[in-house]
Amino acid sequence: MVVGSDGRYFSRTATEIVVQMAAANGIGRLIIGQNGILSTPAVSCIIRKIKAAGGIILTASHCPGGPGGEFGVKFNVANGVEIVDPVDIYLNLLRNIFDFNAIKSLLTGPSQLKIRVDAMHGVMGPYVRKVLCDELGAPANSAINCVPLEDFGGQHPDPNLTYATTLLEAMKGGEYGFGAAFDADGVSERVSSLLTLLSRDGRNIRNQRLEILCVGHWAQSS
Template identity: 80%
Template sequence: MQIGRLVIGLNGLLSTPAVSCIIRKIKAIGGIILTASHNPGGPGGDFGIKFNVANGDSVEVYLQLLRNIFDFSAIKGLLTGPDQLKIHIDAMNGVMGPYVRRILCDELGAPVNSAVNCVPLEDFGGRPPEPNLTYATSLVDAMKGGEFGFGAAFDADGVRPPNQHHNL
């Protein structure tokens, strides 16, 4: 088997769901993902390799898929309308950061300060990128403050659904 094409995300970053989307869109037989996944990354950290099969280019391709699945105008109205839902999304310095900024802020109109820790860092800012009560404490604290109606945190590669916290 030969490698016929390389698709590399901006700055070499792609979330696992985006890789899966791209594999399907370009009808590739699969794709290899180099990832820290749920482990701390960086020079001294763990590292993993994933292979996504055929049913498995970056933010824009994934954004187009989401536009076909969700009613973006309804979501935009919720995030920007007179009764605006204030959200707090923590990308935990993983690869979801550029997606969070592009989709929630640029496309759907959420205020830029709605998305935090959106710069991917090789060591995830010194904390494990696990969206749980132990490591997403800044999200928990923000939600306790009562300012936000919805909060979420993403894991390192965006493969697991985010933990969600709702103020009722």
């Protein structure tokens, strides 16, 4: 069974409880994200890859965190506890789906597309840093709020025009050609694997697939 969280308040305690309950009920092997962190899409990826029985994600999605915030549990349908890197397995999946060389050229080439991605202090911070900055060569300032915090920095981790104001203001400045924000567990508030996207002028084009936007950009550039 796979266990992960978006890092919100009480996640560490809840993870320990899950481990104890699993052991008490005869579950022989747990796969747990390093520091308890795993995004919801990454949990699904690992379940399929290792053919696990299922997965538990400790998250309340885009709802507030902290001692007075919200907490929830999602369930997605060898021996011992294994700690895994929360990014590597999912990164390998992305490499098999997307042309990383083409995207890197888009982000670093002569006609560089400047991007701004806000992880909103949720689980996606390590993924954004590793994928966009380390793997694809985007400048460090392309990724903001990438340290997962138990209270999400006191902000509401819902990537809409009300709460993603830092990203919105950056996009209105005209420096960036593409902007995106994630909610706490790495999915938008509606559908898995979708992002809140903002055009250059800050206009909301919510819940459009990232790959469609990229294809459109490449088509215009070719």
